[in-house]
Amino acid sequence: MKCYKHESVDASATCQECGRALCRECSSRFSLLMCEGCLVQNNEIVKNRLIKGFVMSGIFFAIGIAFGIMGDSGLFATLVTGYGLFGAYWSYTLMSKFIKGGMPMPLIKGVLALFTGIFVAPFKIYWDVRELKKIEEIKATIISNGIAG
Numbered sequence: 001m002k003c004y005k006h007e008s009v010d011a012s013a014t015c016q017e018c019g020r021a022l023c024r025e026c027s028s029r030f031s032l033l034m035c036e037g038c039l040v041q042n043n044e045i046v047k048n049r050l051i052k053g054f055v056m057s058g059i060f061f062a063i064g065i066a067f068g069i070m071g072d073s074g075l076f077a078t079l080v081t082g083y084g085l086f087g088a089y090w091s092y093t094l095m096s097k098f099i100k101g102g103m104p105m106p107l108i109k110g111v112l113a114l115f116t117g118i119f120v121a122p123f124k125i126y127w128d129v130r131e132l133k134k135i136e137e138i139k140a141t142i143i144s145n146g147i148a149g
């Protein structure tokens, strides 16, 4: 079997999504064992999930601000409440990658998130933005070379 992109090169692996034959060079290009087309598709899903995270954390921030205003708590306390909920969202989603299960886990994670979010959020956001950048870079490289097939 020959590589789907390099017709003279023997395949050494197959795309885990569509089963296309990949040569050694093609199969080692990305961290996932996928052909270019499938990787771009897969990255779009990851990208949408990351963007959804930014939107959701923004909503949490707005809820925090609304609580602060309704409680008449002054500017500083209002901002802290907003940032607290904003951070809690990031911390909660991060914890959910490792801690699964039904009640009381979501409750425990929620309480922990309120205390850790302030510290976790900047790192998680930095990481997600980097991930987004990487996805865009890969896409740009693939498109500039033309997607085969």
Ligand SMILES: [Zn+2]
Pocket (backbone or CB within 6 Å): 015, 016, 017, 018, 019, 020, 034, 035, 036, 037, 038, 039
């Ligand atoms: Zn594929």
Ligand SMILES: [Zn+2]
Pocket (backbone or CB within 6 Å): 003, 004, 005, 006, 009, 022, 023, 024, 025, 026, 027
């Ligand atoms: Zn190849």
